[in-house]
Every structure is written in structure tokens, then in C-alpha cells.
Amino acid sequence: MPDTISQLPDKQPILRVMPMPADVNPQGDVFGGWIMAQVDVAGAIPAMHRARGRVTTVAVNSFLFKQPVSVGDVVSFFAEVIDTGRTSIKVRVEVYAERHPAQPITVKVTEAVLTYVAINQHGEKQQLPGVM
Structure with missing residues (x-):
């Protein structure tokens, strides 16, 4: 049974995109790697806000594909x-x-947890603002 809801969550999406024909596999579903890349971009946005600067992805803690995505879907x-x-x-x-x-x-269609690390201009780890 699909994980269906009547509406999107009651908050602003960090990213919205519509996959194109170049993003699909031979079966017509959007490549999982395309979705993973978009998830990484979406996750990095609040991480950068919290770090007040650059971050890098260090771990994909969990990633669950629940439903396929198709060309023409508006993905939030x-x-x-x-x-x-x-x-x-x-x-x-x-x-x-x-x-x-x-x-x-x-x-x-997907849920994931990722870990980012704050980095300085040289790509070295740095402490988050406000952390003692």
C-alpha cells in the first residue's frame, strides 16, 4: 500500500524539482542516484545555515526508498x-x-538521515558557532 498523504507537510520545502527524461533508468523510473544527489543538496542547506558556512557530507546514516519517482512528478x-x-x-x-x-x-517517496561536518576555507573541520 502506498504511503499516501492528502497534502505536503505544513512547512516550506527546502528544494523543489521536476525530474526530466534524462534522469530515468530503462524501466522509466528516476535513478536512485539522482534522488540521492538531490537529498544531499537539500540536507546541506540547513546544515550550512547551522554552521554559518561550509559543510561537507561525511555520512549517509540511513536512506529508504519508499516509492518510485517518475518524470513529471513535482518532487519536494x-x-x-x-x-x-x-x-x-x-x-x-x-x-x-x-x-x-x-x-x-x-x-x-524517500526518507534519509545524513551527517555533515562544518569546515573552514581550507577544508578542515571547524567547531560549530555557539558550541563550547
Whole structure:
């Protein structure tokens, strides 16, 4: 049974995108790697805000594909910081696809948790602002 919801979460998406034909595999589904790349971009945005600067991805803690994504779906990425350490920022990303414009439905297609680390201009780890 699809993980169907009546509407998107009651918050602003960090990123919205529509996959194109070049983003699909021979079966017509969007490549998982394309979705993973978009999730990484979406997760980095709140991480950069928290770090007040550059971050780099150090771990994909979990990644679950729940439903395929198709060309024409409007894909919305919602990301929030869920934990921080001295230099690290853990972010949860939830991904929803809005399908079938004539009779729209929204499904949760992916969820992931990624860890980023704050870095300086030389690419070295640096402490997050406000951490003692």
C-alpha cells in the first residue's frame, strides 16, 4: 500500500524539482542516484545555515526508498537539523512526490538521515558557532 498523504507537510520545502527524461533508468523510473544527489543538496542547506558556512557530507546514516519517482512528478524535499555535535550536524530529509496533475496525489517517496561536518576555507573541520 502506498504511503499516501492528502497534502505536503505544513512547512516550506527546502528544494523543489521536476525530474526530466534524462534522469530515468530503462524501466522509466528516476535513478536512485539522482534522488540521492538531490537529498544531499537539500540536507546541506540547513546544515550550512547551522554552521554559518561550509559543510561537507561525511555520512549517509540511513536512506529508504519508499516509492518510485517518475518524470513529471513535482518532487519536494523537506530538511531539518535533528542533532548537532561539536563539528557535526545531522539532518533528516523527507521527500514527497506530487503526481497526476489531473487528479493529484502526494506520496512520500524517500526518507534519509545524513551527517555533515562544518569546515573552514581550507577544508578542515571547524567547531560549530555557539558550541563550547
